[in-house]
Amino acid sequence: MQTIGRFAPSPSGRIHLGNIFCCLLAWLSARQKGGRVVLRIEDLDTARCPRRYALQLQEDLRWLGLDWDEGPEAGGERGPYEQSRRTALYRAALERLSAKGLVYPCFCTRAELHAASAPHREDGQIIYPGTCRSLTAEQAEERAGRRAPALRLRVPEEMWSFTDGHMGRYVENLARDCGDFLLCRSDGLFAYQLAVVVDDAAMGITEVVRGADLLASTPRQLYLYHLLGLDPPAFYHVPLLLAPDGRRLSKRDADAGLAELRPRLSAEELLGKLAYLAGFHPSASPRTARELLAEFDWAQVPKTDIRLPESLFNADK
Ligand SMILES: [Zn+2]
Known part of the structure; x- marks a missing residue:
């Protein structure tokens, strides 16, 4: 069976290091197995997710070299890849559960x-x-x-x-x-x-790589898979990145956002540092996403949250 992984961001702002960390691991995990990657924009809350952020996100992922095979622009037979255009599917699933x-x-x-x-x-x-x-x-x-x-x-x-x-x-x-x-x-x-279960099943996703903050929601989703008669994917929950003071990283941490980081660092510098934090790259030296495929190893990735070192993402050193 071919591996199909996915990026499923909810673009309510410019992506930050935590989002990129998760996308990088999802991409490496699928690509290392020769798998495909789907990009799905989780924009159900359209007021919070204006389209400009979804477009910016795609541009940022391309800059990082994290490519995908099916998505808003790449197309694919399982689209559309924006949740705001898939509500009929969620309604149908809701009706099955109601019945x-x-x-x-x-x-x-x-x-x-x-x-x-x-x-x-x-x-x-x-x-x-x-x-x-x-x-x-x-x-x-x-x-x-x-x-x-x-x-x-x-x-x-x-x-x-x-x-x-x-x-x-x-x-x-x-x-x-x-x-x-x-x-x-x-x-x-x-x-x-509901939406994530319906979509992951409809898009044939075989592995879900996402932040550990969603670990606790997985039993609910497995129960929905069961009720809807769908096959669940494999799940890989990755540690969260924390700000240097130990808080959860969020869109409010401007210095962890790509708007701040892109002018200062190359994509290779950024990915090398993230791979170093993820434990499978021995130093913070620059690497492309493709180069990291040879090094990526789930066994090296920490299981507990990762605190960002104070100066790691400052202008290069
Ligand atoms: Zn009530």
Whole structure:
């Protein structure tokens, strides 16, 4: 079976080192096996993801030498590769789940959920306490007259486990550790969990390489694969890059963004430094993405978050 990997960024700003780190590992992992790479723009929240960022992202990836075989411009038979143009597929999947009696409307606001002091997951998300799980049809109808509901998936009291290609075995009890999760927000936006499963399956993705912040969402996605009768890909979760002070790197860290880095560093310098942080390149010396194919080795990649050294990405030294 041919390996098909993917980049699936959500371009709500210029990409930063963390995004590039993830794209680099996804690219190396697929290309080293002679595989293909799909670029999918996760722009469901179109207000937050203006098109100019998606175009800039493609330009930045090309500059880095991280190429793809199917995507917004490269085309391909599984397109379109922008989630904002694929909502009919997500709606169809939602209807299949609804037909199984597993979807119910939830009228809770974020404020109400926080006020209910529902327990939180480790990642800070609320474990839904099931407030709207057993509303009668009449109650739901009466509430729907006042507020558009979100839609949640009923999850069972079951353990879901999988073996991550990089992080090893991961187990979660869906009901206890997660709770009934959102498939569609009250404003009509499909949830990440549903869209990512539908798309990865439809695009024939065989391996998903992404940040460790998504490790905990994988059991939910595996449950959706199961319910929809789809084959899940292999998962590889990669450590997150942290700012020198230990905070999660974000779009607000301007000095970690490509707008700041591109004028100062060549693509080869940037990739060499990232490969060094990823543990498989012995020094921070410049390398092209293609040159790194010979060195890339999952076994060398750390499993814990990586703090960026203070000066590594400053003007070259
Ligand atoms: Zn609710």
